[in-house]
Amino acid sequence: MPSARVAVIGAGAVGGYFAARAAAGGAEVWLCVRRPFDQLVVVSTGADGGDVEAEVPAEVVTDPAKLPPYGFDWVLLATKAHQIPAVAPWLTATVGPGTSVAVLQNGVRHAERVAAFAHPDQVLPAVVYINAEAERPGVVRHRAGGVLQVPDVLLAERLAERVLTAGEVRLTEDFATAAWTKLCVNSAANTLTTLTGRRLEVLRRDDVAQLALAIMAEAVAVARADGAEVPEGLPEFTVRRLRGQPPGAGTSMLYDRLAGRRLEHEALIGAVVRIGAEYGVPTPTCVTVLPLLAAISDGAET
Structure with a gap:
């Protein structure tokens, strides 16, 4: 061929x-x-x-x-x-x-x-x-x-x-669940590294880890409303895994912020907010942090 x-x-x-x-x-x-x-x-x-x-x-x-x-x-x-x-x-x-x-x-x-x-x-x-x-x-x-x-x-x-x-x-065989599972992870990891300007070790702070759990809990609820079979315990498992990442590990959105590029917030945590609204699922934590990401993105050069 x-x-x-x-x-x-x-x-x-x-x-x-x-x-x-x-x-x-x-x-x-x-x-x-x-x-x-x-x-x-x-x-x-x-x-x-x-x-x-x-x-x-x-x-x-x-x-x-x-x-x-x-x-x-x-x-x-x-x-x-x-x-x-x-x-x-x-x-x-x-x-x-x-x-x-x-x-x-x-x-x-x-x-x-x-x-x-x-x-x-x-x-x-x-x-x-x-x-x-x-x-x-x-x-x-x-x-x-x-x-x-x-x-x-x-x-x-x-x-x-x-x-x-x-x-x-x-x-x-269940791509929707795969995509939503990653989005649940990204909604917290990308958001919090970008807002703090720090790599994934920022999640070793207990208060930041609690915020990550809150964001992911909302994302999981929206995912399930959309038909995804997100596994039980995903937020807790994810925080433990992210806390164990090697030094220097970051996220794509953090890299964009550090490089002065516009952010992908609307496709990540913005999607959680929008789709949550479609199903009537409340996402108060995501709604709170979304405009902060938007403000960072507005100041980007490209």
């Missing part, structure tokens, strides 16, 4: 890492970016504790008009959820009748975000499990993880066969 042609829209931490994995598997990779750079490099930690840099063979383009005319087999959409309007020209240029779109974003209801560009049968939503940070344009630091959790459908099998590997694409 010929190599897959893959367009990666957004070459930050998530897009850059999975672009590297696709290229390593033999895919022809095109990076669709706003800020140009010469070479994508993924930095990981070697066995001796030092940095290991891997250059990624990929074409970098900043103008949709410069894309090849022959189309793409796959689009990996790896921008933040709120950036979809800004990348509409890229989606229009890369998505054709034979193109599959993997939405590598946080939150829930992924397919709705790209409905203007792709039929639902072309869309594969993905929950991303990775600890990585875009240090600057073209440089991604990978700390741990690198797995996509996706619905158990034919598109998922094709993604594993042609773009990534079976170990990187994990199937689930």
